[in-house]
Amino acid sequence: MIHLNKIRGARRADLAQVVEIDARITGMRKPAYWAGILRRYGGSDRSRFFLVSLEGSAVQGYVVGEVRDWEFGSPPCGWVFGIGVRPEARLSGTGTRLLEAICAAFRRRGVGKVRTLLARENSLVLAFFRSQGMMAAPFIALERDP
């Protein structure tokens, strides 16, 4: 299969489509949140990334992440904290290419490990990251009521 999708940094004109994809996945529209993500991750900071995959001018998916330094004693690593693919564009490798693109950006920043954090119930995205070779990290996520 030939893939003609292009991956580049997100722009203001992409936001409405990103909001729509996210809303279809999560059931919640969050335009203010995504505007903030674009402001913080779509700018000139070379350790933060907000990428979109395009077919023509249609956004097919997005990925957001950053390089985090020495968090909880961990050497700098790449964090992916958002990835989404338009439901009808799934199973065509869009998510894989988005993850590869952000991993390439992390490698250019000199980091050798990529991490993410997911709800246990999010089996679809968990299975995706597993299929990309991700294994359990040597950390345990904890929580309590404040």
Added chain:
Amino acid sequence: MKLQKNTLLALCSVLEFASEPARQFSTAEIAGKYGASPHHLAKVLARLRRAGLVSAARGSGGGYRFSGNAKRVTLLEVIALFERIGAPAPGQRAPRRPLERALHRVLAEIDETAKATFGSITLRTLLKLAGR
């Protein structure tokens, strides 16, 4: 984390089949490879067949082949055919004493993590992990 012998045999069998979906495997071949008795393996395969994960061909050249979707079937789905992770043993009462309840919460936390792990790994992903 330990799985029962039957469960492990089912996982290995279904993964063998899924690694070569076009091929028919004899029970003797799988039984020999994993040191199981053909009779024991036949019982395991019968359950996998009822779940639609393998299909059986009759006759002298008969055997089993994979009939599921390796990109969709997770390890948890196979495991759940043979055992329930975290399920209380039959007749087991809910813990009443505070210490038992606290221990039960910790064990439940481990079970939930195990279930999420098995539920997120498809047969295809595991085969990739094994370099197949």
